[in-house]
Amino acid sequence: MTPISSSITPATGAQNANGANAALNANFDMFLKLLTTQMQNQDPLDPMETSEYTQQLVQYSAVEQSIQQTSTLKDILASLSTQDLAQSANFLGTYAMFDSATAGMSATTPADWSWEASRAVETLSATITNASGQVVETRVLDAARAGNFRWDGSLSNGRTAPDGSYTLALTARAADGANVPVAIRSKGLIDQVETVGGVVRLGINGADFGVPDLIRVRSRADD
Template identity: 30%
Template sequence: MTTVNGTTPYASNVPTAPTAQPETGAEFNSFLQLLTAQLRNQDPLAPLDSTQFVEQLATFSSLEQDVKSNTSLETIAARMDELYAIAASQWIGQTVSVESTWEPFSGNPLPFAVDIPENADTAILSVKDETGKTVWTKELEAGTETFTWNGENQTSEEPSAAGNYKFGVDIYISDEYAGTVAPRVTAG
């Protein structure tokens, strides 16, 4: 910078180059420079063990690979998000039925469907809150496929609060437990 009459020109008008992130290769070159400086400046009467240098190099190489892997994973994740958006756009305006055990409840009735096997003697729906406490159970009628839970709560007089609830339908055949199925929630 030049000075005129002992004064310095106003520096904020001078454009500055954006600072670039060092590339992985530049970091490796920096490591090699540090390693060379370490070798030059070591005590000749007590030289460092060569295995320490190999360990440092291996550690740095591993770190370099981790940085490259993270960059690649970020790129893959971004591409997957784009693919999910493209796939989801095909369902706009459609009615979708999703099998799920956890459902958000906002105070509005929650419609769901259950495929009860024909040979089932009993099907019992249980609804649990986020802490795992059962708030509602009901025996479902065989042959019926669609049901609604409106926040009924068997543990208190008040309806269930808004939140996530776990749904499960226990199936019994000949009074023996045959398994639990998840209901299908319909959105559209």
């Protein structure tokens, strides 16, 4: 089953407010005891002004209101995050392209990228690094201004790279030897939707992406 998950619990705001209110009430009880003792032992010739008592009570009331407002805002944010998650679930099962050079690779599904150079290229080489930034494979690709590159994890030494997220870097040179900028994008079937810290993330083959990086969504894979 395709997973949909959320790391936000809607009751978190209420739970935090309950804890904060409990602490506030305990402090308020202590404050009343101190205030009563102070009134009983004040100098009758120089008593404390009534306005001073009122001001302290107002301050406690303001703190309590602030706690309640914070709790309400947290609950609203949790609700909005849940709505975003539900709406993003529509992406499940669609083929998407992201403005990212990172793609997921597994034993059953290769990492999939597309690229486009700013102008014609004479040579094109690829470097693949793992999530730790270590180079795991280098390839020489057919020189073309645009194309696709799928990598099934096969390595030059005959071994196979483990499942994980991998990043593609392309070095392109024109006929005059100048470096040519290349835009790299990853693509694949969205198989997971989740929220992390209130932000929706879309998963493809073990790699996750933010919705702002989404470039294109299709009902089927590229031809």
